[in-house]
Every structure is written in structure tokens, then in C-alpha cells.
Amino acid sequence: MGNNHRNQKVTPLRPDQEVSLLKKKQRKYREVHRVRRNRIMAVILAACAILTFQLVMTKNNTRKVAEEVSQNQATLTKIKATNQTLKNKRDDMKDTDYVAKLIRYKYKYTKSGEKVYNVKEKSEDK
Numbered sequence: 001m002g003n004n005h006r007n008q009k010v011t012p013l014r015p016d017q018e019v020s021l022l023k024k025k026q027r028k029y030r031e032v033h034r035v036r037r038n039r040i041m042a043v044i045l046a047a048c049a050i051l052t053f054q055l056v057m058t059k060n061n062t063r064k065v066a067e068e069v070s071q072n073q074a075t076l077t078k079i080k081a082t083n084q085t086l087k088n089k090r091d092d093m094k095d096t097d098y099v100a101k102l103i104r105y106k107y108k109y110t111k112s113g114e115k116v117y118n119v120k121e122k123s124e125d126k
Helices: 002-011 019-093 095-106
Strands: none
Touching: 019 095
């Protein structure tokens, strides 16, 4: 009677199928979901890897551009200084007195009848 009582408590979920078939279906269902979950995780990880790679490349490019900008700024500053010097020289060349002094000093040019005396300066070492 005890054995009979135990059988009454266990009833199959579907009378037309056996319990082993249900277990096989459950295993297959779990396997399908495990594979699906793994594929979804793989896609998500691949997307994260691609985005991380793009982020790193963008940061490297930004750093390179910033370095180029700083180098170009330094070059621009030098060119502006040179440009200002040349403008000053150009403006000085418009002054006839300056040009005359420059020609006399640089090329040792003298007017006819003019005498040039070289005066040595005292050195500050003594």
C-alpha cells in the first residue's frame, strides 16, 4: 500500500509523453538558450572591442594633431618675428639717411673728397 501511495503523488505532466522525453527536451532547450546567450555575448564583446579600438585610435589621432598644432604655432611665431624684422628693414630702407649710413659702414663707401678715420674703442676688460 505504501508503494501504491507513492505512485499516486507522481503524475506525468503529459500522459502521452514519457518523462525521459521531457528531460531531453529540457536539455535541448537549455542548450539552445546557452548557445544563443554565448552568441549574444560574443557579439557584444566584439562591438565593445571595436568601439574601444576606435576610441584609442581617435585619441592617438587627436594627440598627433595637437602636437602638429603646437609645432605649427611655434613655426608661426618665428615666421611672424622674421616678418616683423623684414618689415622694419624695409621701412628703414625708405629713409635715405639710414641707407647712406648703411652703405658707408658695410661697403666702406665714401663721397668724393671725404676722409674716413677708424677709431678703435677701448675694451672694458682693463
